[in-house]
Amino acid sequence: MHPSLNDHPTVAIVLSTYNGEAYIGAQLDSLLAQTYPYWRCYIRDDGSKDNSIAIIKSYAAKDPRFTFIEDQIGNLGVVQAYFH
Numbered sequence: 001m002h003p004s005l006n007d008h009p010t011v012a013i014v015l016s017t018y019n020g021e022a023y024i025g026a027q028l029d030s031l032l033a034q035t036y037p038y039w040r041c042y043i044r045d046d047g048s049k050d051n052s053i054a055i056i057k058s059y060a061a062k063d064p065r066f067t068f069i070e071d072q073i074g075n076l077g078v079v080q081a082y083f084h
Contacts, residue, residue, distance in 0.1 A: 011039040021050040028059045028066065044069040 013031065017024055031041055043056050043066065053068075060066040 008038040013041040015043045017052055018046040019048045019050045020052045024055050040065050042067045
């Protein structure tokens, strides 16, 4: 069980990924290894053609601090991905 996110300051992490299958698992494992447990990670996929979405969804299913932002907008590019 994770500590209550309401009792402490919470760090918000925003990730955008595109075809990140090779490294998204290591990125998310790094977050899980942090000693400060009060964080939330919001991840938006930018239209990946690889297995990135399945990997992200598997982490989100195991830990409620991960939120997958799923949309049908597709590839917006690095900057615009954070504005939609």
